[in-house]
Structures are given as structure tokens and as C-alpha cells.
Amino acid sequence: MIGSRPHPHPSDGAVGSIGSSAARKDAPDKVHGRTRYTDDHRLPGMLHAVLVTSPVAHAVITEVRTTAARALPGVRGVLTGRDFPLLVGLYLGDKPPLARDRVRYFGEPVAAVVADTERAAHAAAARVRVGYHEQPPVRSPREALAPGAPVLHPELERYVHIPAIMPEPGTNIGNRTKIRKGDPEAVFAEAASTEVAVVVEGSYSFPPADHAAMEPRVAIAEICADGRIVIRSSTQSPYGVRAIMSRCLGIPPGKLTVAVAEVGGGFGGKAGVQLEPLAYLLSREFGGRPVRLANTREHDMVSSPGAPGLQSRVRLAAGRDGRLLAADIEFLFDSGGYADYAVNVSRAAAYSCTGPYRIPHVKADSLSVYTNHPFATAYRGFGHIEMSYSIERTMEQLAERLELDPVALRRLNAVQPGDTTPSQDELDPNTGDLAACIDHAAEAIGWENGALTRLDERTVRAKGLSCFWKAPAIPTFTDAGALISFNEDGSLNLITGAVEIGQGIYTGLAQIVAERLQISPEEVHVVSEVMTDRSTHDWTTAASRTLFMCGRAALAAVEDAVAQIRQVAAAPLRCAEEDLEVAGARVFIADDPRHGLALAEVANGYVYPDGNAIGGPVIGRGKYIARHLSHLDPETGAGRPGLEWTLGAEAVEVEVDLRDGRFRVLKAACAMDVGKVINPALARGQVVGAMAMGIGYTTREAFEFDSRERVLNGNLRDYKLLRYGEHPEYIVRFVETPQNDGPYGARGLGEQGIVGMPGALSAAFSRAIGVQLNELPITPERLWLALEDAGSPDRVPHPEASQGAGS
Amino acid sequence: MKRYDGLLSIELAVNGERYQASVTPGDTLLHSLRSTLGLTGTKLGCENGDCGACTVLLEGKPVKSCYTLTLAAEGREITTIEGLRETPVQQAFAAAYGFQCGYCTPGFVLNTHALLQRHPKPDEATTREWLESNLCRCTGYETIAEAVQLASESEPQ
Numbered sequence: 001m002i003g004s005r006p007h008p009h010p011s012d013g014a015v016g017s018i019g020s021s022a023a024r025k026d027a028p029d030k031v032h033g034r035t036r037y038t039d040d041h042r043l044p045g046m047l048h049a050v051l052v053t054s055p056v057a058h059a060v061i062t063e064v065r066t067t068a069a070r071a072l073p074g075v076r077g078v079l080t081g082r083d084f085p086l087l088v089g090l091y092l093g094d095k096p097p098l099a100r101d102r103v104r105y106f107g108e109p110v111a112a113v114v115a116d117t118e119r120a121a122h123a124a125a126a127r128v129r130v131g132y133h134e135q136p137p138v139r140s141p142r143e144a145l146a147p148g149a150p151v152l153h154p155e156l157e158r159y160v161h162i163p164a165i166m167p168e169p170g171t172n173i174g175n176r177t178k179i180r181k182g183d184p185e186a187v188f189a190e191a192a193s194t195e196v197a198v199v200v201e202g203s204y205s206f207p208p209a210d211h212a213a214m215e216p217r218v219a220i221a222e223i224c225a226d227g228r229i230v231i232r233s234s235t236q237s238p239y240g241v242r243a244i245m246s247r248c249l250g251i252p253p254g255k256l257t258v259a260v261a262e263v264g265g266g267f268g269g270k271a272g273v274q275l276e277p278l279a280y281l282l283s284r285e286f287g288g289r290p291v292r293l294a295n296t297r298e299h300d301m302v303s304s305p306g307a308p309g310l311q312s313r314v315r316l317a318a319g320r321d322g323r324l325l326a327a328d329i330e331f332l333f334d335s336g337g338y339a340d341y342a343v344n345v346s347r348a349a350a351y352s353c354t355g356p357y358r359i360p361h362v363k364a365d366s367l368s369v370y371t372n373h374p375f376a377t378a379y380r381g382f383g384h385i386e387m388s389y390s391i392e393r394t395m396e397q398l399a400e401r402l403e404l405d406p407v408a409l410r411r412l413n414a415v416q417p418g419d420t421t422p423s424q425d426e427l428d429p430n431t432g433d434l435a436a437c438i439d440h441a442a443e444a445i446g447w448e449n450g451a452l453t454r455l456d457e458r459t460v461r462a463k464g465l466s467c468f469w470k471a472p473a474i475p476t477f478t479d480a481g482a483l484i485s486f487n488e489d490g491s492l493n494l495i496t497g498a499v500e501i502g503q504g505i506y507t508g509l510a511q512i513v514a515e516r517l518q519i520s521p522e523e524v525h526v527v528s529e530v531m532t533d534r535s536t537h538d539w540t541t542a543a544s545r546t547l548f549m550c551g552r553a554a555l556a557a558v559e560d561a562v563a564q565i566r567q568v569a570a571a572p573l574r575c576a577e578e579d580l581e582v583a584g585a586r587v588f589i590a591d592d593p594r595h596g597l598a599l600a601e602v603a604n605g606y607v608y609p610d611g612n613a614i615g616g617p618v619i620g621r622g623k624y625i626a627r628h629l630s631h632l633d634p635e636t637g638a639g640r641p642g643l644e645w646t647l648g649a650e651a652v653e654v655e656v657d658l659r660d661g662r663f664r665v666l667k668a669a670c671a672m673d674v675g676k677v678i679n680p681a682l683a684r685g686q687v688v689g690a691m692a693m694g695i696g697y698t699t700r701e702a703f704e705f706d707s708r709e710r711v712l713n714g715n716l717r718d719y720k721l722l723r724y725g726e727h728p729e730y731i732v733r734f735v736e737t738p739q740n741d742g743p744y745g746a747r748g749l750g751e752q753g754i755v756g757m758p759g760a761l762s763a764a765f766s767r768a769i770g771v772q773l774n775e776l777p778i779t780p781e782r783l784w785l786a787l788e789d790a791g792s793p794d795r796v797p798h799p800e801a802s803q804g805a806g807s
Numbered sequence: 808m809k810r811y812d813g814l815l816s817i818e819l820a821v822n823g824e825r826y827q828a829s830v831t832p833g834d835t836l837l838h839s840l841r842s843t844l845g846l847t848g849t850k851l852g853c854e855n856g857d858c859g860a861c862t863v864l865l866e867g868k869p870v871k872s873c874y875t876l877t878l879a880a881e882g883r884e885i886t887t888i889e890g891l892r893e894t895p896v897q898q899a900f901a902a903a904y905g906f907q908c909g910y911c912t913p914g915f916v917l918n919t920h921a922l923l924q925r926h927p928k929p930d931e932a933t934t935r936e937w938l939e940s941n942l943c944r945c946t947g948y949e950t951i952a953e954a955v956q957l958a959s960e961s962e963p964q
Contacts, residue, residue, distance in 0.1 A: 027901035030909030031916055033848025033888030040847040119833075214852050214860055214910040214944050264850075264910030265944050297853035502908030502945045681904045685950060689907060692947025716857035716942065725935030727948040 002555060002743055017515040018744050021681035025507050025526060026262070026500060035262050038234040039218045043290040046220070047076055049282050050121035051293075052111040052128045053303050054103040057372040057709035058138070058150075061101055062131035064111055069127040074120035076286055078128060080111045084281050088248040090240075090272040092161040092174060092339040094153055095375075097278040103132070104152055104337030105374050106710045107302030114282055114291060137709040140205075141311050141332035141369035144172035152337065152370040164631060165343045172370040174335055175343035177350035179422045179637035182361030184317075187326035191317045197325055200397045201315040204390050206758075206776035207702040208334055208373050210306040211380075212721055215264020216295040217304055221279035223288030229256045229280060234263050236271040236499055237540040242532045244273040245280065257533045266501035267693070268378030271542045272341055274304060302714040306703070308342050308368075308376035309334030312390040316359075322404050324413045326361035329353050331386060335368045336375035343368040345376070348383035348473035351423045351632060351641045355391035356434050356469035357413040362422050364637075372709050378542060380693060380751045384470045385758060392466040392759025393774055396766065406451075406763065407442050410467050411435055415647070424638040432647040432673025432737045432747075434467060440671030441465055444731040445651035452767050458658045461666070464763025465651040468756035471642025472543030472748060476629035478643075480549035481536025482557040484513070484620035486603030490585045491523040494557070497530050497538025498550045502689075503750055504682040505546050511678055512551045512743050516558045518583035536623075544748030545643060547678065551743030552624035561603075561620025568615035569602050627741065644739050644747045648672035650691070650756035652728070656768040661783030663768075665695055665761070669731035675739035675747035687753040688730045694757025696722045702777045817881045821846065822890030828877070836872035836880050837861045840887060848888035848913050852942070859941030862914035863887050869918045869940075888913035895961040896920045896954070905954030907945030914941050919955055928959055 029035045066078035081100030087093040099110045111128050115121035138144045138152060149172060153159070157169035165175045191197035219233040229251065235241055238258040246253040263270060279293040295304055315328040331349045335342030350366035366383075379385075399406040414434040417427050442448070442465060451463045472478075483495040494513060498505045506526035514521040527535070538550065566580040569587040573580065573595055581590040588596025597606070605615040632639040653667040668691045677683050700720045704712040713719045738745030758776060766773045771786045811832040819826045821844065828843050837854070840846045840863070849872055852860030856874040863872045864886035891897060896919045899905065906912040915938070922929055922937040929937070934955055943951060 021904075023901070024904065026909065027906075030906050030912050031897040031900045032891070033913040033916075035909050036847070037850075037910065039851070040841075042842070042845075212944055214850075214858065214908065214942065216851070263908065265908040267944070297855065297858075502906075504907070685904055685907060685946060688947040688949050689945045693944070715855060716853045717855060721942055721944065722947070723942065724938040724948050724951065725931075726939075727952075730947065730949050 002552065002741060017511040017521055018676070018678055019680065021679055022507055022511050022521045024504050025510065026528070037215055037262055037264050038220065038232050038260065039294055041220060041232055043220065043222065046290040046292055047114050047116065047286060048118040048121045049112050049114045049279070049291050049293040050118065050125045051109040051299055051303060052113065052125045052130065053299065054099065054106060054108045054110050056103065056132050056134050057106045058135040059103050059132035060135065061099065061103060061110065062133050065129040066111065068129070069113055069124040072120060072124045072127065074116040075124045076114045076116065078111055078113050078124065079282060079285060086248065087159065088244065088273060088277050090244060090340055091165045091343050092159055092167060093248060094159050095338040097281055105372055107299070107374055107714065108337060109303055112278065112282055114286060137372035138172065139709055140371060141334050141367070144369045144371050152372070164347065166634060174339040174368040174370055175346055177347040177366045177632065177637060178635060179350050179353055179362055179364035180635065181422055181424055184326040184328055184361040184363045187317050187361045188315070188328065197317050197319050198401055199315060199317045200394060200401050201313070202394045202397055202774055203313045204393055204774045205311045206309060208306055208309040208336060208376060209697060209701045209703060210301045210719065211267040211269030212301065212716065212719065213265030213267055213269055216297055216300040217270060217274050218292065218294040219275040219279035220290055220292045221276065221283040222290040223283050227255055230259065231256070231276050231280060232259045233276050234270055235260050235274065235276070236263065236266045236501055236542050238499065238530045238532050239497060239537055240271070240540045241273050241276045245277055249277060257531055259529065259531045260499055261529045263499055263501040267380045268382065268542060269305065271378045271540055298715050301719065302374050302711050305340050305375045305377035307379035308345055309373065310386045312386065314390045314394040316394050316398055318398055318402065320402065322402055322409045322412050324357055324359045327354055327359045329364035331364070331366040331390065333368045333386065334371050334373055334376065336371055336373040338375040339368060340375055341377040344473055345378065345383040349387040350637055351421065352384055352387050352469060352471060353422045355388055356415045356467050356647050358415050358419045364422065374703065374711065380690060381470070381754045382473055382543065382751065384468065384755045388466065388468045388755045389758040389762070392756070393762055396763050397772065407438060407447055407465050410465070411438050414438060414467065422637065423632055423641055425640045427645065430739045430741065431645060433735050434647040434649070436735045437647060437649040437671040437673055438467065440733045440735065441649035441651040441669050444669035444671065444733060445653055445667060447651065459655060460658060460768045461653060461655045462764045462768035463651060463653045464760045464767060465649060466756040466759030466763065467649045468752060469645050469647045470544070470752050470755055471645045472545045473641065474539065474543050474545060474626060474643065476631065477625060478539040478545065478549065479623065479625045480538045480553040482550060482553035482622040483536055484557045484561045486599065486618055488600060488604065490599035490603060491525060493525045493527060494554060495527045495535055496550045496553065497535045498546045499530055499541040500528060501541060503686060504679065505550070508547050508678050508682060509550055509554050513554050513558055515744065516555060519585050523585065544646070544750040544752065547746060548643065548742050548748055549624050551746065553622040555622065555743055556624065557620040557622030560622060561618050564618040564620070565599065565602055568606050568618070569597055571614060572606050572608070573597065644742065646672065646674065646747050646749060646752045648752060648756065650760045652760045652764050654761065654764045654768060656765065656783060658769070658787060661780040661787060663780060663783065665728040667731060668695065668728045670753050671733040671735060672749060672752055673735040673737050674749045675742050676736055676745035677734050678744065678746050683734065683749055684732050686750045687732045690751060690753025691730060691757055692722055692727060694754040695728070695761065697754065698758045698761040698776055698778055700777050700779060811878060817878065819880060819885060820883070821885045822887060830877045832878060834877045836863065836875040836877045839877040840872060846887050846889050850910055850913060859914045859918065860911050862917050862941060864917055864921055867921060867924060869921045886917065888917060891916065891920060894920060896923065896958045899954040899958035899961065903950050903954040903957050905946065905950045911941060911943045915943065915951060919958060923959055
């Protein structure tokens, strides 16, 4: 395994970095309000930009009148789409920095006002007059695909895109990923003509939603006199911003520094490129003066991208014994007006399309489709939530049809090493133990005590369980770097390109380094700001791959430093380098630890008693790049897209009032095979936080639209997030099947806790009211309507008819 | 009724110190604290009173500074996160991992601090009533609840 200890250590477990809940390095600053987020920087001469956004979802812009706005005191200028004739895009260059000629979603930025103060900019923004000739909006992916639907990007053919994305010009399809494995049509045909198999089918949907990170996005750009551009941004992707701006704006990457300190929550919403290009373009208009482009909450929710909506259809064939035989799947992702990350989200849903179940014959089409909704980017779970929700709903239907226990059905079909994924990739021996996770989740929720309990004539409690898996949707060459230097006391500094977005990455990395060197994590000082010109290259802090990849890079940097320390110490210790070991802040002869030196005496050069010196500063370099990843075949989807699969199961218990549909989520349990827990408190925090997001996502978080597709709830008053006291009892259990290429056996766990929640909660609510609920969000109102439609509350199945294993 | 207009020079009492500040009648306390006094520990989350990231204490009582005019705070004792040093509440939030990204933390810490001043041993309903005015997107509230519990068990200052 990667990162094993140097040799059995007498104090094994005494330092105990790995597996211990080390204190977060950012705790003192954060509880004292001392952490500096991007918007806490105030630069001399800084101007403030405010966006003017579209009040309609789909329109041709007839005019933009800025005279009245420019006339206000303190206003330096007003820029519109015409000022910036270029397109920017993460994978597919389809978006003008400011809308040009037409707007494609409610909230799309149309103009930017730049002024001395934010207040002046707001005042002027209110006086910009924009003429709109409204067009019929495209309201859903299915509508967008219907014959005669308006084509929202007629120029799609001319857009620049990466090879992995396959847009279909002349349509609203931004990307289509196909999975063709085995011969599903033959299986379905046989199932239709014989009694040996059953087929179930369902359609599912939910509207777009928002990340709602507590810190609104902000970018501050300036251009120095020598042409150097510095952008401070609340980004998860400092290197991504540099690369995309270089590509789309023709900026030499060496001239552009992207700086990010701490980020106030990301959840995917700050990945890729966001406000940075526009902030830069505005600075360029004003002689390179610093320009701060800060979202209001309303702009952050609607103008900046959110989570995609979905329409999906799943058909499953299974034997009478419950063994899955074939799947036929269609995912239609609502990417909104622009493609952004959505074209890769749909790809991720394709390669994971069956969920963690063994299905030999699979056909799937996963599409990213343009509509006139706010555009979508990465969102925690990245296509796997949508996939899991669709599959788990259908699994519930299958269990009902076959009169099988839903948990047993899942256990029967759970993937194992040696099975192949939808992309025909064989699951290797590092694959986690899904069956164990299912057992843990079922046990934690008390599945054996019955899945449905009637408390009194109007109150029921119901349980639901779902499985999930997730592999990071990353480029095949996703990388991470690390540098280690030493201080005079022998403590060390670790530089990476990882961004702290709340996950506690610097603490985790310090523990990994400390473990290898048998020192305290407090002796590992992690540089908590990423600057692209002095940190190490790192793809992006996303996809739950940072601990894995930066952890590997950090371990490699330690090995490099250790080799250099041995080299320096071999002379004064008068031994061969290979006899030396480094541990506990010392370098010593492994078989005779009495002979050694403190790291402090060696790490920056050894000085002999007579003053002669050798060595010099030790600088450990480490790197990691994804192994054996390949592109997906355009026709069959065959390939190896993901670094590792994290498997798990989630279960919930809800209590529903059958009179009015009000409910509480009582318990939420998650069992996940994480390979190895590096820091139990941080790991639990990630999983619990993701489960909480999943509860919100399933039960309330969704944009509401009026008949013209204008967002009605684009603020935190009307867009309801989970609040204190609404949280359930959380139960988290970790299974540890080592990921042998992960640092100390660890694999990604940051997003996964959200993935199974919509499926588990939908199952529980459906069970509670005796109606299959196939749309999100499941609000009290939706439950009430479903109960009304179903007749009366008396229709609820009697507890004796419970679907749980214990019945 | 007192009428205010244009730029006004007023005195603000923040964290036991006196500040002279030029403000306009429309300035919010959030804006004055962050931009005029440079006390950036107070966070902007929504400027609509919905999220509580901007919570400060006015005479010991939590208020949303995005919702409070600076002039309304004149002559009253303002406490921001910079005014709390290693209090039991801060120690508890650190020890219980009661934060992740930290952006909502100043608001939660101040609100909890005020809660425990008023109700040293709050029951669950009281804690909920106080803390449901603040949003946290990262933690799912479990560790915040633990931090409140931990702080309420520590010796009062």
C-alpha cells in the first residue's frame, strides 16, 4: 500500500496521525473571524462592478441604453455584450461574458456598471435600460428536443470544444454520451415474450437547483503596468481559471496569476471558470485598475450557474429471482442556457448509469440539453445523484413487482470486484464492499424492525434504503503536485495547489505527511493560499480527488525529501545512505538508532564543527497523475473514466402526517467504503454535510418558475435551505477496504453522501403514503396532493403489509 | 423626528473601542463594519436578513447587521467576532468541528455566545429558536449542536 510506515516503530500509534481526529488547522482563524476570504481583500484604487441582468428568460436584445447610468456621480463606465465580442466556456465555448444580441435565461448578465463605490454601481445599474423582444422559452429538455423547438445556439457548429464533448449542431444537444454494453434489446425482447423475466419502467424528473454556498462568488482582477494579470477569486479551480482564460482570451498563462485563499463553500459551484474573465475584461477597460466583481446573493443564485435539472426514463429487466439482466436508460440533463460543466455531468451519469449493480446488458443515452433555464455547472455528486435517483426509484418498483425485500434485491445485485461497469471497465480488487455497506445501513436504520409503522390514525413512519457509487469525472491526465521545504527547527512546509473549501484538506494532508515522518501534524505547516505562479499545478479541487491525489503527491514529496536528507546525513554519520531512516524529526541509522542527527541539523545543510558545510536546503518534490484513464468510445462508451469507485448505502426514516403531508426526517444513515479513514471527524463531517444537502435537495431545494420561465425564488428567503433543528439524527459508518493506490489506502468521500439521499428519501416517502413519488422536490404540498389524488389517508397500507424484511 | 442627510461623522462603540466613522444615513452596519472600519470578520451572505452570516451583537443581543442601519447603532455597544477572544463558545466550535468553510461561523459563534449569556443551559427548543436564524451549508448542523452543548457545559466566563 502507498505510504506504509518506514518500519515498525516502537511508538506505533502514539503519534497516531492516520485515523486520528487531529484538530483542524484552520480552526483558530475561523472561530475568530480571522480567515480572509476573497472579498475581505480591499485593494488601493479598487473599482466596483455590478451586473445588470435579464428580467426575461428568452429574448432578443433590441437596445441597451446606458446614458442615464453613466451620468450618475462616481460611475466610471457601463459595458455591454457588444464591448466583448468573444466566447468563453469550460469544455464548450458558448457563453459571451455579457449577453450579446439575445438572452437565454432569466438572470443572464447583460451589462456591467463600474463605479467608485458599490452603492454608486448599484444605483447606476438600476438606470440601465434594456429593450427585450421576448421569444417563447424552452421549458424542459423534452421540449428542447421536440421537433420545431427553437434552437438556442444556432452557432453550435462553430463553437470550440474539447474532444470528449460531442455537441449536435442544429439541435439543443450540447453533449450526448452513449453506453452500449451487451445486447439489451434481445433481453427485453425475450422478457416480453416469456415468463422468465419481468420488465419495469419509470420516468423521473426534477427542476434545476442551486449550490447556495454561504460565500457569494467574487473575483477581483487587476493588470499590472508590465502586463501581469492578477485575479483573486473565490474559486475551486485556480489552475483551471488560468488555463481557460489563456485559451479563450489569448492570455499567455505566465502573465496570469490566479490567487485564492480560503473559499466559503464550493459544492462544485465555484469550479471551472466563473466571474474571472469578466472581472479581467472590466479591469482592462479601466487601465488595469483593480475591479471587484461581487455577486449579490440573488445574482449568485440565478445569474451564476447552479445544479442541472433532469428528466429521465429507466427500463429494467430482471429474472424472477431479482437478478438484473438489462437496462435501457435515458438521462436528459437540463443544462439551461449554456453548457458549462453540464456537458460533463451528463457524461458522468452515462458511465455510472446502472448504479452499483451488476447488469450485463446496458443501453444508455445521456444528453446535456440547452433550455431557457439558469445554466448549470458541477454540483456535489456530479451526475451521480441524478443517475442514482433514477435507478433507485426503478429498483423500488422492481422490488414491488417481484414482491422482494428492497434491501435484499439490492444486495443480490451489488457489484463486486471482477464485475464490469457500464463502460465495460472491470472493477479491480480495490473495489469497496458494497454488501457490507448495505448491511450496515439496513442495520443502522433498523430495517429488520419493519419499513412502515403506523403510529396513530394520521401518523406513519417509513424507511427507505438506496445504494450509490461514484467515480470522479476527471480528465485522463488529472494531476497534483506538492513541494516540501524545511524550517530551522526541522518542521516542514507543504505547498500544494489544493484549495480549502471547508473540507479540511490541509489538516488531512498534514496528517498524511506526519504519518510517514512519524511527527505531529502540527510540525507540518501547510501553505493555505494557492497562487498559480508559486503553488504546484493541480487540476481542480473537485471530484472528491484532492485527498487522494494531493495526498499521493505529498507522499512523493516526502520520499524525495527523505532521499535528500539521507544523502546529506550519510557523510557526518559516516554510513551508507541506504542505512539511514528518517522518522520522528531525526535521521538515524536504522539498525542502530543511537547514531543520528536532528532534522534541524540536516534539512537546510549540515555544518561541521569547524564551520564547513554540505548539502543545502532540502526541497522535496512530489507529483501524481491519474493512472490508466482513457477516453470513452464515442459509440459504445467503453473506456476507463474514473480513478476509483466509492461505494455505499444510505437509509432514512421519515415521519409523515397523513392529513396534510407535513413530515420530519428522523434519521439518516450512511455506510460508505472509504478505503481508509484519515481523520474520522473530518470524514464524518463531509458525509453528514453531504447527507444534509441531500435532504434539502430532495425535499425543498428547487427553482420555481413562472409561465415565462422566470425564477420565482432566487433568494434565500424563498429558496428554503435546511435550518438548525431540522436536521435528523445522523448515523455514519465507514467500511475500510483499502484503495491500494490511495494514500494509506484512502479514497474519495466528499461528495458521495449526497448521492443516495434522493433515492432513499423517495423510497421512504413513497412507502409512507403508498404512492410512488417520481418527481422532486418532495414537499409537504406534493405529499398532500398525492394523498388527495390517491383518495383518502385510509388508503395507506396497514403495517402488517409492511414491505420491510421483518414483516 | 431627527433628520439625517449627507455624510455624517459619528462615534461607534465596537468591541470596547471607540471609532470615529463617516457614514451616510443609508449605510448598513454590515457595510460600515466591513468597509469603513475594516472589521471583515462580519460576513456578507445575502443582505436580506435570511442567512445570519452578518450577525453581530448590539448591547449583547444578536442582530443582523445587513438589516441594521449604522445610525441605529450609534451610542450602543457593538460586539463583532473580533471582539471575542478564545471564549468558551469559540473553543467549543473549534473542538467540536462546528464549522467547515467557516463563512457562517462568526454569525453562529456570536449568536451562540448571546444565547448562552441569556440561557446558560438552554433546552433544545430554546437553542433551536435562537440558531434557526443562521444558515450553515456545510455541516448539516450536527457539529454545531455539539459545539453548543459543549460550550454550555463549560464554566461561565
